[in-house]
Amino acid sequence: MALRSLHQYCQHPATRDTPIIVLSTKEEPQIKSAAFAAGPNDYVVKLPDTVELAARVRYHSRYYQNLMQRDEAYRALRQSQQQLLEINLELQRLTHSDGLTGPSNxxxxxxxxxxxxxxxxxxxxxxxxxxxxxxxxxxxxxxxxxxxxxxxxxxxxxxxxxxxxxxxxxxxxxxxxxxxxxxxxxxxxxxxxxxxxxxxxxxxxxxxxxxxxxxxxxxxxxxxxxxxxxxxxxxxxxxxxxxxxxxx
CATH class of the missing domain: 3.30.70.270 (Reverse transcriptase/Diguanylate cyclase domain)
Structure with missing residues (x-):
């Protein structure tokens, strides 16, 4: 049940990019493998000390922020490229068109x-x-x-x-x-x-x-x-x- 919920959380569009750390008491390789197959970012056996847990959370949070910044940069780049394409097409149209009547010059x-x-x-x-x-x-x-x-x-x-x-x-x-x-x-x-x-x-x-x-x-x-x-x-x-x- 827990693995199913974990899988759904990792696959849902609203939460799939959010870092997930699994805290578990199970150390068996099969369980770890099944858990990682569901898609979390980390798997911690038993509750680690405060310093380690804070470090892991900070690491994954920083990774998540970098991922969001990268995606935003990609979106901005795609938007700029589209705008540049539209501007170039308009300049080409103006270069080839008669300024008064509209058809080709x-x-x-x-x-x-x-x-x-x-x-x-x-x-x-x-x-x-x-x-x-x-x-x-x-x-x-x-x-x-x-x-x-x-x-x-x-x-x-x-x-x-x-x-x-x-x-x-x-x-x-x-x-x-x-x-x-x-x-x-x-x-x-x-x-x-x-x-x-x-x-x-x-x-x-x-x-x-x-x-x-x-x-x-x-x-x-x-x-x-x-x-x-x-x-x-x-x-x-x-x-x-x-x-x-x-x-x-």
Missing amino acids: RRRFDDYLNAEWDRSAQEHTAVGMLMIDVDNFKSYNDTYGHVAGDDVLKLVARTIESSLMQSTDLAARFGGEEFAVVSPATSMHALRMLGEKIRIAVQALNVPHAGTTTGRVTISVGGASDATVGEGGPKQLLEAADLALYRA
């Missing part, structure tokens, strides 16, 4: 386009690119003000991102009122569908724009695929998409 776009171009060459797949321009944006700024213009850019950026069809698609602010999308492993047909999906989604926002014939904010979209530009590299793909935007 031009630097991140260039890096991603170059990487996906190389990947497409290795895997013999196509990489597509869309160039997107907010129509008559200067007129919108002149009519409604730059604050409203910034709000429109943010709204268009969110709409572009929410319209992407693959987890590998990357939307970026290319500059000013221009945005771009890199779509890996995409056929020209799928790229056209994506561009049309984005164009319709922005038009459906019904943001008023008195400076256009439609009376609302719209975008123009041009697309190109590396399958259509040959081996000229990412720069030629960008130029082809920009030309397609100009013709849109």
Whole structure:
């Protein structure tokens, strides 16, 4: 019964770390072995003198305190590491994001386009690119003000991102009122569908724009695929998409 209680005390989450000294009159090895198997820190036969008992209690108390301090230090270290990881992820996000509109910035776009171009060459797949321009944006700024213009850019950026069809698609602010999308492993047909999906989604926002014939904010979209530009590299793909935007 005593051994069962000792075992439960040593295993219970609330008490298992508390030092336990067993005081017993039994010196038999089997009893000592059974007692230690239950998990106590010490086993004392008969009541020792006061000095010895105090020394044992002090030793185990000090060990317990050191154990608690170590565990607390580990917890603090894990918390600091988690906080550092979160800070680094946020810094990485800010480094790669456009400060105004939220999606990737031009630097991140260039890096991603170059990487996906190389990947497409290795895997013999196509990489597509869309160039997107907010129509008559200067007129919108002149009519409604730059604050409203910034709000429109943010709204268009969110709409572009929410319209992407693959987890590998990357939307970026290319500059000013221009945005771009890199779509890996995409056929020209799928790229056209994506561009049309984005164009319709922005038009459906019904943001008023008195400076256009439609009376609302719209975008123009041009697309190109590396399958259509040959081996000229990412720069030629960008130029082809920009030309397609100009013709849109």
